[in-house]
Amino acid sequence: MDNQKGKLYLIPTTLGDNEPLEVLPLSVKKVIEELDHFIVENEKTARKFIKRITPRKSQPSLIILKLDKYADQLEVRTYLDVCETGVSVGLLSEAGVPAIADPGAEIVKLAHEKGIRVVPLVGPSSIILAMMASGFNGQHFTFNGYLPIDTSERKAAIKSLERLSKEKNQSQIFIETPYRNEKMFTDLKSTLTPGAKLCIACNITLEDEYIRTLEIKDWKNEHPDLHKKPTIFIIHKE
Structure with missing residues:
Protein backbone atom coordinates (compact mmCIF):
# COMPACT_ATOMS: atom_id res chain seq x y z
CA MET A 1 0.00 0.00 0.00
CA ASP A 2 1.39 3.40 -1.03
CA ASN A 3 1.94 5.58 2.04
CA GLN A 4 2.07 8.66 -0.21
CA LYS A 5 -1.58 8.27 -1.15
CA GLY A 6 -4.37 9.98 0.70
CA LYS A 7 -6.56 7.92 3.02
CA LEU A 8 -10.27 7.14 2.99
CA TYR A 9 -11.76 8.00 6.40
CA LEU A 10 -15.06 6.32 7.28
CA ILE A 11 -16.78 9.04 9.30
CA PRO A 12 -19.74 8.16 11.55
CA THR A 13 -22.57 10.59 12.17
CA THR A 14 -25.26 10.88 14.82
CA LEU A 15 -28.38 8.71 14.72
CA GLY A 16 -30.64 11.74 15.11
CA ASP A 17 -30.71 15.42 15.97
CA ASN A 18 -28.45 15.35 19.01
CA GLU A 19 -25.15 17.09 19.66
CA PRO A 20 -22.38 15.26 17.76
CA LEU A 21 -19.90 15.20 20.63
CA GLU A 22 -22.47 13.56 22.91
CA VAL A 23 -22.12 10.35 20.89
CA LEU A 24 -18.93 10.80 18.83
CA PRO A 25 -15.32 10.90 20.06
CA LEU A 26 -13.22 14.03 19.62
CA SER A 27 -11.12 12.18 17.03
CA VAL A 28 -14.02 12.43 14.55
CA LYS A 29 -14.10 16.21 14.91
CA LYS A 30 -10.31 16.39 14.43
CA VAL A 31 -10.43 14.36 11.21
CA ILE A 32 -13.26 16.46 9.76
CA GLU A 33 -11.29 19.62 10.54
CA GLU A 34 -8.43 18.30 8.37
CA LEU A 35 -10.54 17.26 5.36
CA ASP A 36 -12.08 19.22 2.49
CA HIS A 37 -13.16 16.31 0.27
CA PHE A 38 -16.25 14.34 1.28
CA ILE A 39 -18.39 11.62 -0.29
CA VAL A 40 -21.96 11.79 1.02
CA GLU A 41 -25.46 10.50 0.36
CA ASN A 42 -27.20 13.85 0.89
CA GLU A 43 -25.28 17.12 0.52
CA LYS A 44 -27.63 19.25 2.61
CA THR A 45 -27.59 17.01 5.68
CA ALA A 46 -23.87 16.35 5.32
CA ARG A 47 -23.08 20.08 5.29
CA LYS A 48 -25.33 20.56 8.31
CA PHE A 49 -23.48 17.84 10.23
CA ILE A 50 -20.04 19.16 9.27
CA LYS A 51 -21.04 22.70 10.33
CA ARG A 52 -22.43 21.43 13.61
CA ILE A 53 -19.32 19.46 14.59
CA THR A 54 -16.81 22.02 13.22
CA PRO A 55 -18.59 25.41 13.21
CA ARG A 56 -15.52 27.37 12.06
CA LYS A 57 -14.80 25.18 9.04
CA SER A 58 -15.19 27.01 5.72
CA GLN A 59 -18.23 25.64 3.90
CA PRO A 60 -17.30 27.11 0.48
CA SER A 61 -13.99 25.20 0.57
CA LEU A 62 -15.75 21.83 0.82
CA ILE A 63 -15.78 19.53 -2.19
CA ILE A 64 -18.88 17.33 -1.88
CA LEU A 65 -19.39 14.28 -4.10
CA LYS A 66 -22.82 12.62 -3.95
CA LEU A 67 -23.29 8.89 -3.59
CA ASP A 68 -27.00 8.16 -3.94
CA LYS A 69 -29.17 5.99 -6.18
CA TYR A 70 -28.88 8.55 -9.00
CA ALA A 71 -25.07 8.68 -8.98
CA ASP A 72 -23.38 7.80 -12.28
CA GLN A 73 -21.36 4.65 -11.60
CA LEU A 74 -18.56 5.59 -13.99
CA GLU A 75 -18.23 8.94 -12.22
CA VAL A 76 -18.31 7.26 -8.80
CA ARG A 77 -15.22 5.29 -9.76
CA THR A 78 -13.33 8.61 -10.05
CA TYR A 79 -14.27 9.79 -6.53
CA LEU A 80 -11.01 8.56 -5.00
CA ASP A 81 -8.71 9.75 -7.79
CA VAL A 82 -7.71 12.69 -5.59
CA CYS A 83 -6.17 10.20 -3.13
CA GLU A 84 -3.52 9.43 -5.76
CA THR A 85 -2.20 12.98 -5.21
CA GLY A 86 -1.95 12.55 -1.44
CA VAL A 87 -5.31 14.12 -0.56
CA SER A 88 -7.49 12.27 1.96
CA VAL A 89 -11.27 11.87 1.60
CA GLY A 90 -14.05 11.43 4.15
CA LEU A 91 -17.00 9.08 3.58
CA LEU A 92 -20.09 10.17 5.53
CA SER A 93 -23.17 8.11 6.27
CA GLU A 94 -26.64 9.66 6.57
CA ALA A 95 -26.95 8.13 10.05
CA GLY A 96 -24.57 5.98 12.03
CA VAL A 97 -21.52 4.36 10.49
CA PRO A 98 -20.61 4.26 6.77
CA ALA A 99 -20.89 1.05 4.75
CA ILE A 100 -23.12 -0.79 7.26
CA ALA A 101 -26.65 -0.88 5.81
CA ASP A 102 -25.36 2.07 3.79
CA PRO A 103 -24.32 2.60 0.13
CA GLY A 104 -20.80 3.63 1.14
CA ALA A 105 -19.59 0.02 0.91
CA GLU A 106 -18.88 0.43 -2.81
CA ILE A 107 -16.47 3.30 -2.07
CA VAL A 108 -14.65 1.18 0.52
CA LYS A 109 -14.37 -1.64 -2.03
CA LEU A 110 -12.96 0.85 -4.56
CA ALA A 111 -10.38 2.05 -2.02
CA HIS A 112 -9.10 -1.49 -1.52
CA GLU A 113 -8.90 -2.00 -5.28
CA LYS A 114 -6.79 1.14 -5.57
CA GLY A 115 -4.50 0.34 -2.62
CA ILE A 116 -5.84 3.27 -0.58
CA ARG A 117 -5.70 2.91 3.19
CA VAL A 118 -9.17 2.69 4.78
CA VAL A 119 -9.49 4.23 8.26
CA PRO A 120 -12.75 3.43 10.13
CA LEU A 121 -13.58 5.89 12.90
CA VAL A 122 -15.51 5.05 16.05
CA GLY A 123 -19.19 6.03 16.19
CA PRO A 124 -22.72 4.78 16.89
CA SER A 125 -24.17 1.86 14.90
Whole structure:
Protein backbone atom coordinates (compact mmCIF):
# COMPACT_ATOMS: atom_id res chain seq x y z
CA MET A 1 0.00 0.00 0.00
CA ASP A 2 1.39 3.40 -1.03
CA ASN A 3 1.94 5.58 2.04
CA GLN A 4 2.07 8.66 -0.21
CA LYS A 5 -1.58 8.27 -1.15
CA GLY A 6 -4.37 9.98 0.70
CA LYS A 7 -6.56 7.92 3.02
CA LEU A 8 -10.27 7.14 2.99
CA TYR A 9 -11.76 8.00 6.40
CA LEU A 10 -15.06 6.32 7.28
CA ILE A 11 -16.78 9.04 9.30
CA PRO A 12 -19.74 8.16 11.55
CA THR A 13 -22.57 10.59 12.17
CA THR A 14 -25.26 10.88 14.82
CA LEU A 15 -28.38 8.71 14.72
CA GLY A 16 -30.64 11.74 15.11
CA ASP A 17 -30.71 15.42 15.97
CA ASN A 18 -28.45 15.35 19.01
CA GLU A 19 -25.15 17.09 19.66
CA PRO A 20 -22.38 15.26 17.76
CA LEU A 21 -19.90 15.20 20.63
CA GLU A 22 -22.47 13.56 22.91
CA VAL A 23 -22.12 10.35 20.89
CA LEU A 24 -18.93 10.80 18.83
CA PRO A 25 -15.32 10.90 20.06
CA LEU A 26 -13.22 14.03 19.62
CA SER A 27 -11.12 12.18 17.03
CA VAL A 28 -14.02 12.43 14.55
CA LYS A 29 -14.10 16.21 14.91
CA LYS A 30 -10.31 16.39 14.43
CA VAL A 31 -10.43 14.36 11.21
CA ILE A 32 -13.26 16.46 9.76
CA GLU A 33 -11.29 19.62 10.54
CA GLU A 34 -8.43 18.30 8.37
CA LEU A 35 -10.54 17.26 5.36
CA ASP A 36 -12.08 19.22 2.49
CA HIS A 37 -13.16 16.31 0.27
CA PHE A 38 -16.25 14.34 1.28
CA ILE A 39 -18.39 11.62 -0.29
CA VAL A 40 -21.96 11.79 1.02
CA GLU A 41 -25.46 10.50 0.36
CA ASN A 42 -27.20 13.85 0.89
CA GLU A 43 -25.28 17.12 0.52
CA LYS A 44 -27.63 19.25 2.61
CA THR A 45 -27.59 17.01 5.68
CA ALA A 46 -23.87 16.35 5.32
CA ARG A 47 -23.08 20.08 5.29
CA LYS A 48 -25.33 20.56 8.31
CA PHE A 49 -23.48 17.84 10.23
CA ILE A 50 -20.04 19.16 9.27
CA LYS A 51 -21.04 22.70 10.33
CA ARG A 52 -22.43 21.43 13.61
CA ILE A 53 -19.32 19.46 14.59
CA THR A 54 -16.81 22.02 13.22
CA PRO A 55 -18.59 25.41 13.21
CA ARG A 56 -15.52 27.37 12.06
CA LYS A 57 -14.80 25.18 9.04
CA SER A 58 -15.19 27.01 5.72
CA GLN A 59 -18.23 25.64 3.90
CA PRO A 60 -17.30 27.11 0.48
CA SER A 61 -13.99 25.20 0.57
CA LEU A 62 -15.75 21.83 0.82
CA ILE A 63 -15.78 19.53 -2.19
CA ILE A 64 -18.88 17.33 -1.88
CA LEU A 65 -19.39 14.28 -4.10
CA LYS A 66 -22.82 12.62 -3.95
CA LEU A 67 -23.29 8.89 -3.59
CA ASP A 68 -27.00 8.16 -3.94
CA LYS A 69 -29.17 5.99 -6.18
CA TYR A 70 -28.88 8.55 -9.00
CA ALA A 71 -25.07 8.68 -8.98
CA ASP A 72 -23.38 7.80 -12.28
CA GLN A 73 -21.36 4.65 -11.60
CA LEU A 74 -18.56 5.59 -13.99
CA GLU A 75 -18.23 8.94 -12.22
CA VAL A 76 -18.31 7.26 -8.80
CA ARG A 77 -15.22 5.29 -9.76
CA THR A 78 -13.33 8.61 -10.05
CA TYR A 79 -14.27 9.79 -6.53
CA LEU A 80 -11.01 8.56 -5.00
CA ASP A 81 -8.71 9.75 -7.79
CA VAL A 82 -7.71 12.69 -5.59
CA CYS A 83 -6.17 10.20 -3.13
CA GLU A 84 -3.52 9.43 -5.76
CA THR A 85 -2.20 12.98 -5.21
CA GLY A 86 -1.95 12.55 -1.44
CA VAL A 87 -5.31 14.12 -0.56
CA SER A 88 -7.49 12.27 1.96
CA VAL A 89 -11.27 11.87 1.60
CA GLY A 90 -14.05 11.43 4.15
CA LEU A 91 -17.00 9.08 3.58
CA LEU A 92 -20.09 10.17 5.53
CA SER A 93 -23.17 8.11 6.27
CA GLU A 94 -26.64 9.66 6.57
CA ALA A 95 -26.95 8.13 10.05
CA GLY A 96 -24.57 5.98 12.03
CA VAL A 97 -21.52 4.36 10.49
CA PRO A 98 -20.61 4.26 6.77
CA ALA A 99 -20.89 1.05 4.75
CA ILE A 100 -23.12 -0.79 7.26
CA ALA A 101 -26.65 -0.88 5.81
CA ASP A 102 -25.36 2.07 3.79
CA PRO A 103 -24.32 2.60 0.13
CA GLY A 104 -20.80 3.63 1.14
CA ALA A 105 -19.59 0.02 0.91
CA GLU A 106 -18.88 0.43 -2.81
CA ILE A 107 -16.47 3.30 -2.07
CA VAL A 108 -14.65 1.18 0.52
CA LYS A 109 -14.37 -1.64 -2.03
CA LEU A 110 -12.96 0.85 -4.56
CA ALA A 111 -10.38 2.05 -2.02
CA HIS A 112 -9.10 -1.49 -1.52
CA GLU A 113 -8.90 -2.00 -5.28
CA LYS A 114 -6.79 1.14 -5.57
CA GLY A 115 -4.50 0.34 -2.62
CA ILE A 116 -5.84 3.27 -0.58
CA ARG A 117 -5.70 2.91 3.19
CA VAL A 118 -9.17 2.69 4.78
CA VAL A 119 -9.49 4.23 8.26
CA PRO A 120 -12.75 3.43 10.13
CA LEU A 121 -13.58 5.89 12.90
CA VAL A 122 -15.51 5.05 16.05
CA GLY A 123 -19.19 6.03 16.19
CA PRO A 124 -22.72 4.78 16.89
CA SER A 125 -24.17 1.86 14.90
CA SER A 126 -27.87 1.36 15.63
CA ILE A 127 -27.54 -2.32 14.66
CA ILE A 128 -24.73 -3.03 17.13
CA LEU A 129 -26.20 -0.86 19.91
CA ALA A 130 -29.56 -2.66 19.59
CA MET A 131 -27.83 -6.05 19.69
CA MET A 132 -25.85 -5.01 22.77
CA ALA A 133 -29.04 -3.98 24.58
CA SER A 134 -31.24 -6.92 23.50
CA GLY A 135 -30.03 -9.61 25.90
CA PHE A 136 -29.80 -12.02 22.95
CA ASN A 137 -26.90 -14.13 21.66
CA GLY A 138 -24.18 -11.62 20.84
CA GLN A 139 -21.88 -14.43 19.67
CA HIS A 140 -24.07 -15.37 16.72
CA PHE A 141 -26.37 -12.94 14.92
CA THR A 142 -27.38 -11.93 11.40
CA PHE A 143 -28.48 -8.62 9.93
CA ASN A 144 -31.18 -9.21 7.32
CA GLY A 145 -31.83 -5.67 6.07
CA TYR A 146 -35.44 -5.07 5.01
CA LEU A 147 -38.10 -7.79 4.90
CA PRO A 148 -40.52 -8.03 1.91
CA ILE A 149 -43.26 -5.39 1.58
CA ASP A 150 -45.93 -7.87 0.44
CA THR A 151 -47.85 -9.05 3.53
CA SER A 152 -47.80 -12.76 2.79
CA GLU A 153 -44.13 -12.71 1.78
CA ARG A 154 -43.24 -10.68 4.87
CA LYS A 155 -45.02 -13.12 7.20
CA ALA A 156 -43.25 -16.03 5.51
CA ALA A 157 -39.92 -14.24 6.05
CA ILE A 158 -40.74 -13.67 9.73
CA LYS A 159 -41.50 -17.38 10.22
CA SER A 160 -38.27 -18.27 8.41
CA LEU A 161 -36.24 -15.98 10.69
CA GLU A 162 -37.86 -17.50 13.78
CA ARG A 163 -37.02 -20.99 12.52
CA LEU A 164 -33.42 -20.01 11.76
CA SER A 165 -33.03 -18.44 15.18
CA LYS A 166 -34.14 -21.63 16.94
CA GLU A 167 -32.10 -23.97 14.71
CA LYS A 168 -28.87 -21.97 14.97
CA ASN A 169 -29.30 -20.12 18.29
CA GLN A 170 -28.84 -17.05 16.10
CA SER A 171 -30.34 -13.61 16.76
CA GLN A 172 -32.09 -12.26 13.65
CA ILE A 173 -31.86 -8.49 13.14
CA PHE A 174 -33.81 -6.45 10.57
CA ILE A 175 -35.15 -2.96 9.90
CA GLU A 176 -38.21 -1.37 8.34
CA THR A 177 -39.01 1.90 6.63
CA PRO A 178 -40.04 4.05 9.63
CA TYR A 179 -43.57 4.83 8.42
CA ARG A 180 -44.24 1.07 8.14
CA ASN A 181 -43.03 0.21 11.66
CA GLU A 182 -46.54 -0.12 13.11
CA LYS A 183 -47.57 -2.58 10.40
CA MET A 184 -44.40 -4.59 10.97
CA PHE A 185 -45.06 -4.73 14.71
CA THR A 186 -48.62 -5.96 14.08
CA ASP A 187 -47.35 -8.67 11.73
CA LEU A 188 -44.68 -9.78 14.19
CA LYS A 189 -47.24 -10.19 16.96
CA SER A 190 -49.60 -12.18 14.76
CA THR A 191 -46.94 -14.36 13.10
CA LEU A 192 -44.36 -15.28 15.74
CA THR A 193 -45.11 -17.99 18.31
CA PRO A 194 -46.08 -16.76 21.80
CA GLY A 195 -42.77 -17.82 23.37
CA ALA A 196 -40.55 -16.19 20.75
CA LYS A 197 -38.67 -13.14 21.99
CA LEU A 198 -38.64 -9.78 20.23
CA CYS A 199 -36.42 -6.80 20.96
CA ILE A 200 -37.54 -3.40 19.71
CA ALA A 201 -34.90 -0.65 19.77
CA CYS A 202 -36.19 2.74 18.66
CA ASN A 203 -34.51 6.17 18.38
CA ILE A 204 -31.29 4.83 19.85
CA THR A 205 -29.09 7.49 21.57
CA LEU A 206 -31.89 10.10 21.42
CA GLU A 207 -33.85 11.55 24.37
CA ASP A 208 -36.88 9.35 23.67
CA GLU A 209 -34.83 6.17 23.18
CA TYR A 210 -36.93 3.05 23.65
CA ILE A 211 -35.39 -0.44 24.00
CA ARG A 212 -37.38 -3.41 25.25
CA THR A 213 -37.20 -7.20 24.97
CA LEU A 214 -40.29 -9.31 25.68
CA GLU A 215 -41.88 -12.56 24.62
CA ILE A 216 -44.55 -12.15 21.94
CA LYS A 217 -47.36 -13.06 24.35
CA ASP A 218 -46.30 -10.08 26.51
CA TRP A 219 -45.82 -7.70 23.56
CA LYS A 220 -49.55 -8.06 22.83
CA ASN A 221 -50.23 -5.82 25.84
CA GLU A 222 -47.61 -3.21 24.91
CA HIS A 223 -48.13 -0.35 22.48
CA PRO A 224 -44.88 1.56 21.89
CA ASP A 225 -45.00 4.58 19.58
CA LEU A 226 -42.84 3.52 16.62
CA HIS A 227 -44.41 5.66 13.91
CA LYS A 228 -41.80 7.32 11.69
CA LYS A 229 -39.02 6.54 14.20
CA PRO A 230 -35.88 4.64 13.12
CA THR A 231 -36.28 1.19 14.68
CA ILE A 232 -34.30 -2.04 14.91
CA PHE A 233 -36.17 -5.33 15.35
CA ILE A 234 -34.48 -8.50 16.66
CA ILE A 235 -36.05 -11.95 16.88
CA HIS A 236 -34.72 -14.74 19.08
CA LYS A 237 -36.29 -18.16 19.57
CA GLU A 238 -34.82 -20.52 22.16
